[in-house]
Amino acid sequence: CPACRRSYCLKCKAKWHQTTSCEDNAMLNSGSKEDRKFLGLVSRKGMKKCPSCNFWVEKSEGCNAMRCRCGTTFCWRC
Numbered sequence: 001c002p003a004c005r006r007s008y009c010l011k012c013k014a015k016w017h018q019t020t021s022c023e024d025n026a027m028l029n030s031g032s033k034e035d036r037k038f039l040g041l042v043s044r045k046g047m048k049k050c051p052s053c054n055f056w057v058e059k060s061e062g063c064n065a066m067r068c069r070c071g072t073t074f075c076w077r078c
Helices: 022-030 033-045
Strands: 065-067 073-075
16 A cells, blocks of 8 residues: 555455465454464465365375375375
């Protein structure tokens, strides 16, 4: 914002959250203690959500072409 010089998300109008989605950011700010702990773990491990079913996926080895348990193939880097 040019008036107050603060960064915010254009989509959800919350404080800027570069590394989390709007939904995850809302959960972090209003969710339970367990939700916040889980999202902290997800962040530390570098996990991503499947673009189709939103299941959390952790890459442990191999190439960047991932296949979720729902059958969707997606690029880990994208």
